[in-house]
Amino acid sequence: MFNRAASVAAVAMLLSGCVTVDNKPVTDSAAKGLESKTLTSTAxxxxxFSAMTAGKASFGLFGAMAMIQAGNDIVSQNQIADPAIKINNDLAAMLVDSHHMHNVESHGTPTKSDKIPDLITNFPHADYLLDVKTLNWNFAYFPTNWSHYRVxxxxxxxxxxxxxxxxxxxxMCKAQPSSxxxxxxxxxLLSNHAALLKQLLEKxxxxxxxxxxxxxxxV
Structure with missing residues (x-):
């Protein structure tokens, strides 16, 4: 049991690292400042992605790394898109509609760094930068039911x-779309080219x- 708990904790650290997120809704004055300004998005x-299975959970850190490798293979083989892309696109469309912003196509290359100076350098030429980043996505077995999973x-x-x-x-936003x-x-989850997993991630x-x-x- 300890090894499984350690493995899950290791996966969480490997996936999201030490991320500090403030809860800061846009103020009314800042919202007014968005009117007719240009907007671009990060990539x-x-x-x-981690596929947390009970079998791999017995191997501690090595099991956690195996889960991530298995998850990345699932994403690659089934062409599963990062949900952050859809969130970013949908929110950008809402900002354009509600604040008459002008969406500027981003020519920056996909990045690993999420430091603000790096993002501005990589995605310039706009007044505002919409930055949506996936911190954690996975499926994991139920501790009391190893054959069934939650996303x-x-x-x-x-x-x-x-x-x-x-x-x-x-x-930060957290979602658990499976019942x-x-x-x-x-x-x-994985049958038919991971159709159900894709559906749940879209939800x-x-x-x-x-x-x-x-x-x-x-908005």
Whole structure:
């Protein structure tokens, strides 16, 4: 049991690291400042995905690394998109619609660094930078039911003023789109080119978009 707990903790650290996220909804005055301004978006290298299975959980840190390798293989083989891409696109469309912003196509290359100066350098030529980054995405077995799984997703949102290098709005979103009442098996998640896993991750993206739009960006 200790090894399994240690493995899950190791996965969490490997996936998200030590990330500090403030809860900072956009103020009314900052929202007014968005009117008719230009907007562009960040793009990240596809983050590590973890497939937390009970068999690998017996091997501690090595098991955690094996889970991440297995998860990354699932993402690659089934062409699973990072949910942050959909969240970013949907929120950008809402900001354009509600504040008459002008969406500027980003020509920056996908990055690993999320430091604000690096992001502004890589994604320039706009007044504001919409930054959505996946912090954690995985599926994991139930501790009391090793044959069934739940899907988890977490992302960070930042709206950055490029001219001043300041954060106008920031928060984290967490979503668990699978049902605990009728959780899927691993085979169900991955059958038909991981159709169910893709569906659940899309639901997580939609759930996060709704929360971030209404409670943080106020659009």
């Amino acid at each position: 990240y290298v596809t983050p590590d 988890f997703y977490a992302a960070r949102l930042r709206l950055i003023d490029e001219a001043h290098g300041t954060v106008v709005a920031e928060t 605990d009442d009728n959780p899927p098996t691993k085979d169900e 997580a993206a939609n759930d996060c978009t709704k929360v971030l739009a209404s409670q943080v960006l106020k």
